[in-house]
Amino acid sequence: MVKVSVVIPVYNVEDFLGECLDSIVNQTLEDIxxxxxxxxxxDNSLNILNEYASKDNRFTIISQENGGHAAATNKGMSLAxxxxxxxxxxxxxxxxxxxEKTYNLAEEKNADFVIFQAINxxxxxDEYVKAENYSMNGLADYVGDNVFNYKDxxxxxxxxxVTPWSKLYNNEFIKKAGAKFPEGLIFDDNVFFYEVLFNAKRIAFYxxxxxxxxxxxxxSTTAGDKRFADTIEINNLIINVFIxxxxxxxxxxxLFNRxxxxxxxxFTKVKCExxxxxxxxxxEDFESMLTDDIxxxxxxxxxxxxxxxxENVISSSSCKEFMLMMEIFHLNNRINNLNSENIYLKQLNKELLSSNSWKITKPLRKIRNLK
Incomplete structure (x- = not known):
C-alpha cells in the first residue's frame, strides 16, 4: 500500500498544470x-499529463467527459x-x-485528517498574503498539539x-464516512468538509x-458567472448535513445568518449579465423558506x-428593484453611521471645552487672549 494517494482533477489549466505537477512529483515523500x-x-492539459506520466510510473491518467470538479474528484477518490x-x-x-510532514503527523496522532495552513x-x-481564512491561527492557538474533534x-x-487541499485525510476514514462532493455544483467543498468534520474523531493541526x-x-470561484447561483443549493445542502x-x-x-x-x-460578485x-x-429559494418547517x-x-x-428580496418584484432597495439600505446605514460619528464628535468637543485639564485648555486660553 502506498502512503499517500494524490488526486488531481484537471480541466483546461495548461498555463498552471506543469507547476502544479512539479510540486507533486518532487515531494520529499516519494511513496505516493x-x-x-x-x-x-x-486545451493542452491532457498532453501535459501524458508527458509527465511517460516519465513517472506513479501516475494514473483517467479521461472522462466534462462533469465538473466534483465528478472528477469523486472518480479519482474511488480509485485511490x-x-x-x-x-x-x-x-x-x-x-x-x-x-511528508502531514503524513508523519497523521501517523503520530493516528488522525482521521490533518489540517494545515495555506497562503494566497x-x-x-504578484502578491502573497497570509490571510486568516487559510491560516486559521485562532484555531491553531486553541488546539495546539492536541488531537481534537468538532465537539472540542x-x-x-x-x-x-473548508478547502480539501489544506487537509490530509485517512483514506479508510473517508470511505467509511461515505463523504463525496455533490456533483454539478461549484463551491462543492463546503458540503464535503462538514460531512468529514462531523465523522472525524481525531483531527490534528500542522x-x-x-x-x-x-x-x-x-x-471557477472568482469568475462571477451563472454558476455562482449554485451557492443557494450549496447552503441548503450544508443545512441538511447539520440536520x-x-x-x-x-x-x-x-446557519440562517450565514x-x-x-x-x-x-450576488454582489456575480457579473451584471x-x-x-x-x-x-x-x-424562489427565499420564498420557499417561508413555508418550510425547517x-x-x-x-x-x-x-x-x-x-x-x-425582506428586500421577498418584497421586490425584479432584480433592478431589489438592487435599488439595497442601495437605499446601504445609504441609510452610511447616514446613520455619520450621524453617530457626528454625535460622538460633538460630545468629545463639549468635554474638551469644559475640561479643567491645564494641558487641554491652555491652547484654548491662548486663542481667547489673542481676541
Whole structure:
C-alpha cells in the first residue's frame, strides 16, 4: 500500500498544470500515487499529463467527459489505494515537504485528517498574503498539539477553511464516512468538509503554510458567472448535513445568518449579465423558506442586515428593484453611521471645552487672549 494517494482533477489549466505537477512529483515523500482525472479538457492539459506520466510510473491518467470538479474528484477518490488521501487543485502549488510532514503527523496522532495552513497568491498583483481564512491561527492557538474533534472546537466550526487541499485525510476514514462532493455544483467543498468534520474523531493541526492558493479572474470561484447561483443549493445542502448529524438546532441561528449573508455576497460578485438569473433563483429559494418547517421562526434569528436583505428580496418584484432597495439600505446605514460619528464628535468637543485639564485648555486660553 502506498502512503499517500494524490488526486488531481484537471480541466483546461495548461498555463498552471506543469507547476502544479512539479510540486507533486518532487515531494520529499516519494511513496505516493498520482491520480489525474482529465475532465474533458479542450486545451493542452491532457498532453501535459501524458508527458509527465511517460516519465513517472506513479501516475494514473483517467479521461472522462466534462462533469465538473466534483465528478472528477469523486472518480479519482474511488480509485485511490493509498493509506492517506490528498486532494490537489490543478492550478495551485504544494510545498514539496507537505506530504511528508502531514503524513508523519497523521501517523503520530493516528488522525482521521490533518489540517494545515495555506497562503494566497494573487496573480494580478504578484502578491502573497497570509490571510486568516487559510491560516486559521485562532484555531491553531486553541488546539495546539492536541488531537481534537468538532465537539472540542464548536466556536471555530465556521472559521475553518473548508478547502480539501489544506487537509490530509485517512483514506479508510473517508470511505467509511461515505463523504463525496455533490456533483454539478461549484463551491462543492463546503458540503464535503462538514460531512468529514462531523465523522472525524481525531483531527490534528500542522502549523505551517504548505500550500499556495492561486487567485485569478477565470477561476471557477472568482469568475462571477451563472454558476455562482449554485451557492443557494450549496447552503441548503450544508443545512441538511447539520440536520443529518443532529446539530441543526444547536447551530441554526448561525446557519440562517450565514446562508443569507453568503448568498447575498455571491450576488454582489456575480457579473451584471447574470444578476437577474441569480436574483430569480434567490427569490424562489427565499420564498420557499417561508413555508418550510425547517425555517420556522428563522426571521427572529436574523441580524438586522440579513433580515433587511431577506425582506428586500421577498418584497421586490425584479432584480433592478431589489438592487435599488439595497442601495437605499446601504445609504441609510452610511447616514446613520455619520450621524453617530457626528454625535460622538460633538460630545468629545463639549468635554474638551469644559475640561479643567491645564494641558487641554491652555491652547484654548491662548486663542481667547489673542481676541
Amino acid at each position: 500515487e498520482i491520480i489525474c482525472v482529465n475532465d474533458g479538457s479542450k 489505494k493509498g493509506k492517506y488521501l490528498f486532494l490537489m487543485d490543478s492550478d495551485d502549488v504544494l510545498d514539496v515537504t507537505a506530504l 497568491y494573487y496573480m494580478d498583483k 472546537i464548536k466556536d471555530f466550526i465556521f472559521k475553518i477553511a 502549523r505551517e503554510h504548505l500550500f499556495k492558493r492561486r487567485w485569478y479572474s477565470s477561476s 443529518k448529524y443532529g446539530l441543526f438546532d444547536e447551530f441554526k441561528d448561525v 446562508k443569507i449573508k453568503i448568498v447575498y455576497m455571491r 447574470f444578476k437577474s438569473y441569480f436574483y430569480d433563483k434567490m427569490k 425555517y420556522d421562526g428563522f426571521l427572529d434569528c436574523l441580524s438586522f442586515r440579513n433580515k433587511s436583505i431577506f
